[in-house]
Amino acid sequence: MAPFLQIVQGDPTPEEIAALVTVLTARASAATAPPEPRPRSAWSDPSRRLRHTLPHGPGAWRASSLPA
Template identity: 65%
Template sequence: MSAEGRPFLQVVRGDATPEEIAALVAVLSARAAAASAAAGGGTRRTSAWADRSRMVRTPLPHGPGAWRHSALPR
């Protein structure tokens, strides 16, 4: 049987109720999510459109003739 056909969890002994299996799956899912977040898998990149630093104006140039360059696009 292929790896996709095998069950992820299997009750070997006892008679687990559906509630007990659901609780076990919830705990394992939460633990896997916490492990992936700790490994850096939970970080999201901010898109350039949503980046607030785009709204911050760059410093104006200093020195002679700086007033001319302050309005020119770079």
């Protein structure tokens, strides 16, 4: 079996090699993980198409044009 990692220059310590392997492993596993779903925009929310009840009581005419 061919080596996965080959040092061609320098003399790294075992700790440096372990750190490099850790970083490469973390990067490889992050690349294969499914992306997290993005939060849904309020503009595409289907409930925006539903009509809400109109306000009633004192000052209702002022609140009737304001978004819910």
